[in-house]
Amino acid sequence: MRPLDSLAKVCGDVRPGEPAEGVLGVVPSLVAAPRTVAEAADVMRVAAELELSVVPRGAETRLDWGAPPRRCDLLVDTYRLDALVEHVSGDLVVKAQAGMPLDRLGETLADHGQRLALDVPLPGSTVGGTIATGAAGPLRSLYGTPRDLIIGLTIVRADGRVARSGGKVVKNVAGYDLGRLFCGSFGTLGLIVEATFRLHPLPAARAWVTRAVGGPDEAYEAVQSVLHSPVAPSAVEYLSPGVVGVLLEGVPEGVSARAQQTTDLLGGEARTSESAPQGWGEYPVGTTLIDVTAPPTALSPMLTVLENVPGAGEPVTVTWSGSGNGHVGLPAGLAPAEAAGVLTALRAVLARYRGVAVVRYAPRDVRDELDFWGPVPPMALMRRVKDQFDPDHRLSPGRFVGGI
Amino acid sequence: MDSELRTLALRLEALLGSDRVVTDPVRLRTYDCDGLANHRATPGIVVLPGSAEQVAAIVRACVAAGVPYVARGSGTGLSGGALPRADGVLIVTARMRRIVELDVPNRRAVVEPGVINLDVSRAARPHGLYFAPDPSSQQICSVGGNVAENSGGAHCLKYGFTAHHVLACEIVTPDGELVELAAGDPGYDLLGVFVGAEGTLGVTTKITVRLTRLPETVRTLLAAFGSVEAGGAAVSAIIAAGVVPAAIEMMDALSIEAAEAAVRCSYPPGAGAVLIVELDGPGPEVAAQFADVERMCRDAGAFEVRVAAGDAERALIWKGRKSAFAAVGRISPAYLVQDGVIPRTALPRVLARIDELSAESGVRVANVFHAGDGNLHPLVLFDDAEEGAAERAETVSGAILDLCIEHGGSITGEHGVGVDKARYMPRMFSDTDLDTMQMVRCGFDPAGLCNPGKVFPTPRLCGEVPGFRKGPHPFEGKADIF
Numbered sequence: 001m002r003p004l005d006s007l008a009k010v011c012g013d014v015r016p017g018e019p020a021e022g023v024l025g026v027v028p029s030l031v032a033a034p035r036t037v038a039e040a041a042d043v044m045r046v047a048a049e050l051e052l053s054v055v056p057r058g059a060e061t062r063l064d065w066g067a068p069p070r071r072c073d074l075l076v077d078t079y080r081l082d083a084l085v086e087h088v089s090g091d092l093v094v095k096a097q098a099g100m101p102l103d104r105l106g107e108t109l110a111d112h113g114q115r116l117a118l119d120v121p122l123p124g125s126t127v128g129g130t131i132a133t134g135a136a137g138p139l140r141s142l143y144g145t146p147r148d149l150i151i152g153l154t155i156v157r158a159d160g161r162v163a164r165s166g167g168k169v170v171k172n173v174a175g176y177d178l179g180r181l182f183c184g185s186f187g188t189l190g191l192i193v194e195a196t197f198r199l200h201p202l203p204a205a206r207a208w209v210t211r212a213v214g215g216p217d218e219a220y221e222a223v224q225s226v227l228h229s230p231v232a233p234s235a236v237e238y239l240s241p242g243v244v245g246v247l248l249e250g251v252p253e254g255v256s257a258r259a260q261q262t263t264d265l266l267g268g269e270a271r272t273s274e275s276a277p278q279g280w281g282e283y284p285v286g287t288t289l290i291d292v293t294a295p296p297t298a299l300s301p302m303l304t305v306l307e308n309v310p311g312a313g314e315p316v317t318v319t320w321s322g323s324g325n326g327h328v329g330l331p332a333g334l335a336p337a338e339a340a341g342v343l344t345a346l347r348a349v350l351a352r353y354r355g356v357a358v359v360r361y362a363p364r365d366v367r368d369e370l371d372f373w374g375p376v377p378p379m380a381l382m383r384r385v386k387d388q389f390d391p392d393h394r395l396s397p398g399r400f401v402g403g404i
Numbered sequence: 405m406d407s408e409l410r411t412l413a414l415r416l417e418a419l420l421g422s423d424r425v426v427t428d429p430v431r432l433r434t435y436d437c438d439g440l441a442n443h444r445a446t447p448g449i450v451v452l453p454g455s456a457e458q459v460a461a462i463v464r465a466c467v468a469a470g471v472p473y474v475a476r477g478s479g480t481g482l483s484g485g486a487l488p489r490a491d492g493v494l495i496v497t498a499r500m501r502r503i504v505e506l507d508v509p510n511r512r513a514v515v516e517p518g519v520i521n522l523d524v525s526r527a528a529r530p531h532g533l534y535f536a537p538d539p540s541s542q543q544i545c546s547v548g549g550n551v552a553e554n555s556g557g558a559h560c561l562k563y564g565f566t567a568h569h570v571l572a573c574e575i576v577t578p579d580g581e582l583v584e585l586a587a588g589d590p591g592y593d594l595l596g597v598f599v600g601a602e603g604t605l606g607v608t609t610k611i612t613v614r615l616t617r618l619p620e621t622v623r624t625l626l627a628a629f630g631s632v633e634a635g636g637a638a639v640s641a642i643i644a645a646g647v648v649p650a651a652i653e654m655m656d657a658l659s660i661e662a663a664e665a666a667v668r669c670s671y672p673p674g675a676g677a678v679l680i681v682e683l684d685g686p687g688p689e690v691a692a693q694f695a696d697v698e699r700m701c702r703d704a705g706a707f708e709v710r711v712a713a714g715d716a717e718r719a720l721i722w723k724g725r726k727s728a729f730a731a732v733g734r735i736s737p738a739y740l741v742q743d744g745v746i747p748r749t750a751l752p753r754v755l756a757r758i759d760e761l762s763a764e765s766g767v768r769v770a771n772v773f774h775a776g777d778g779n780l781h782p783l784v785l786f787d788d789a790e791e792g793a794a795e796r797a798e799t800v801s802g803a804i805l806d807l808c809i810e811h812g813g814s815i816t817g818e819h820g821v822g823v824d825k826a827r828y829m830p831r832m833f834s835d836t837d838l839d840t841m842q843m844v845r846c847g848f849d850p851a852g853l854c855n856p857g858k859v860f861p862t863p864r865l866c867g868e869v870p871g872f873r874k875g876p877h878p879f880e881g882k883a884d885i886f
Contacts, residue, residue: 088747088749089644090640090643090644090747090748090749091747091748091749091778092643093747113646134593144564144568147587147593147596148564148567148568155840157836157840161836161840162836163834163836163837163839163840164833164834164837165833165837165840165841167812167813167814167832168747168812169745169746169747169777169778169812169813169814169817170777171556171560171565171745171774171777171778171779171814171817171818172745172813172814172816172817173553173554173565173600173814173816173817173818173819173820173821174814174815174816174821174825174829174832174833175821175829175832175833175837175838175841175859176597176600176601176841176844176845176859177554177567177596177597177599177600178597178840178841178844180567180593180596180597181592181593181594181596181597181844183593183596184592184593185592185593189592200648201646201647201648202646203646204646224509227511227617228511228532228617229617230617230618230619230620230686231686232617232619232620232685232686232689250685250686250689251688251689251692251693253688253692254686254688254689254691254692257686257687257688258686258688258689261686293587293588293589295507295510295512296509296510296511297509297510324510324588325588354586356588356589356590358590373590373591374590376589376590376591377583377584378583378584378585378589378591378594379591380581381577381583381594381847381848382591382592382594384846384847384848384850385592385594385843385844385847385848386592386847387847388843388844388846388847388866389840389843400591401590401591401592402591
């Protein structure tokens with residue numbers, strides 16, 4: 001029996017892949033879109049029997065992140081797995097299927113005065129893709145990233161078995177937390193099918209206080225003054241070419257008082273607005289995106305290195321969250337060797353702070369010149385975990401660190 | 405001591421010096437349990453390393469000898485997670501108590517695993533910072549233990565658990581290799597799964613913690629209700645109003661009675677339940693929300709609301725709550741503590757059912773709980789001198805856990821599974837779920853020597869790790885299939 005027929009016996013939507021559906025150019029032989037968790041499990045089981053390599057796909061907003069797969073026999077599209085499974089507003093938790101777009105989830109939650117405290121930098125992105133890439137925005141300063149908000153996870157293993165961890169209560173230490181392990185795992189450990197998150201109340205009021213800054217040191221001083229004050233911001237961001245923005249959320253009288261305090265801290269020409277400054281919560285402009293994690297003190301030296309990139313027609317753009325995470329966008333005009341030079345220089349300066357830089361995406365010619373991940377000291381441990389979950393290396397092979 | 409352990413003890417003495425290796429049976433016995441005294445085992449050997457390198461050397465020596473090892477911080481755990489092995493080595497971190505670095509601009513601290521939780525906050529406080537996880541045992545529990553158990557505390561409702569406040573851990577892997585796992589590093593979030601793995605994936609030797617800015621304002625009130633139901637209604641109203649308190653704690657009549665007998669906390673007489681609500685944050689935020697909370701308590705039927713006027717009064721309000729566990733000794737010769745969690749909205753139904761269970765069995769149950777997150781600490785009281793009483797208490801205790809699972813909750817919110825609740829894991833998780841979790845363990849510790857017998861009721865056989873299957877591509881030669 002042909003693989004397509006075997007899969008069609010267990011899944012209502014199976015078809016050959018189209019050239020336009022390539023994952024970083026690797027065209028899937030087949031595409032399956034299971035409608036239920038049980039159907040997804042059957043698809044994975046058949047894929048295991050046929051030894052097919054499997055790459056999951058959500059809304060394709062970050063399918064170009066990471067390295068191309070070595071093989072892609074079967075693309076599992078989660079768009080039909082888009083149900084809101086359970087939302088008990090009194091418990092401040094929600095369970096949704098992997099293919100549910102975060103925007104839509106947010107609308108439903110907002111009707112109940114609640115939110116999943118994760119920004120959606122790329123509209124349309126799904127629950128599953130956000131977990132798989134560990135993506136977050138400015139709210140990470142206060143609420144963290146998907147790993148900090150996920151409380152339960154359902155996956156389909158490489159062998160087609162359905163496994164759960166965590167649950168639907170926020171406070172729970174029973175068993176290993178596979179939810180956190182799967183955050184940022186790029187589809188290499190299993191197929192994410194459902195996730196449960198803790199929620200937060202939507203704030204009654206919010207305000208952004210912004211101020212222009214003159215250079216790296218001024219940017220750093222502004223961020224520090226807010227971080228070490230009692231105004232309790234939800235987010236503190238630096239946005240190149242030179243703005244520091246502070247998001248305050250809470251009750252109306254509280255927010256206005258804190259906005260005034262923040263204005264005093266930032267000094268001079270700081271302004272308060274009810275709308276976000278330009279570029280807030282978006283990835284920086286550029287064709288190559290680098291994710292940086294480093295302590296807050298790394299901001300100034302990092303900006304200094306990036307200010308003086310030779311060969312760039314357009315400037316390098318940076319966004320930086322006060323909690324110690326940022327993004328760097330390299331302009332299209334940068335030659336591959338020059339992009340590699342920037343990455344090397346960036347890693348060198350970050351290394352002094354034990355910071356890291358990971359490339360998310362880059363044009364093909366640039367990609368070939370870049371070490372996407374940089375050094376990974378616990379690589380042996382990671383390989384062993386991978387070998388347990390996916391002994392035949394069929395799940396998103398090659399997409400992740402060390403060729404995992 | 406058998407000859408295998410004796411040989412290992414000599415090897416460890418050679419590596420660490422004899423003052424760091426304990427083999428004297430009397431001294432060994434002082435380590436025979438953690439905070440849960442009904443599980444006991446005298447360790448074969450106790451070692452007191454002073455550095456990460458020494459921990460690595462110990463683990464390598466254990467691995468070479470095929471001897472199991474268990475790490476222990478201050479021994480305050482409540483699930484037998486640090487229960488030693490008679491045939492193994494207990495690695496005690498009591499001599500690794502340096503705060504290595506206090507990095508104020510970056511709001512983080514680097515500490516050794518034996519550092520006491522509260523000492524981190526004490527060191528940070530002059531700089532306007534503190535370490536947020538605050539388990540009740542914070543005056544004596546270690547940060548390394550907090551990492552193993554993913555400890556919470558009364559304030560985790562707002563501030564989260566240890567996992568949210570640990571930025572990196574240097575660990576000795578079960579191979580004896582020293583490696584750092586850090587949040588945000590490329591690759592799998594191994595730190596995420598390591599924190600809360602109850603010491604089964606390696607031994608922590610250094611921890612980088614996030615420090616939190618001290619809140620500008622803290623306000624605390626105590627509200628007395630006629631019944632637990634009325635108190636529960638106030639909790640629901642507060643949460644529904646979008647308030648995220650730093651803590652909401654509830655005690656029922658029996659636990660109030662115990663606390664009163666022990667510490668004379670002078671809670672309002674005649675209360676069927678008291679609620680402690682604490683708000684913290686920027687002054688104007690707290691002021692606005694605190695007035696709402698006070699009103700919601702009265703609306704739900706509070707017959708008395710006391711607002712703490714200062715730190716001393718706040719301490720008095722908390723005194724009764726914090727002493728509740730120990731205080732139960734005043735009204736009962738023995739008790740079991742549970743740590744089940746339920747969705748907050750199930751609180752009235754579950755508490756009513758616990759009352760029924762208590763009435764049916766004649767076993768008294770005192771309730772103290774973190775009402776904000778549905779984490780119950782039912783104290784099941786019994787007289788250990790009475791024949792069959794312990795068994796009856798055990799039955800009620802187990803039934804309460806079943807009740808938590810039935811309502812979609814968990815068997816443990818903060819105490820951990822350890823040895824104590826491993827047998828309940830199959831009630832909450834399927835065989836496949838447990839098997840999948842143990843894949844992580846097999847990846848880290850295929851030999852199963854690192855704190856074995858904890859968390860999981862039955863170990864998974866890790867087996868041979870299959871290599872990359874080198875066969876023909878499944879579509880090879882079938883290009884015409886479409």
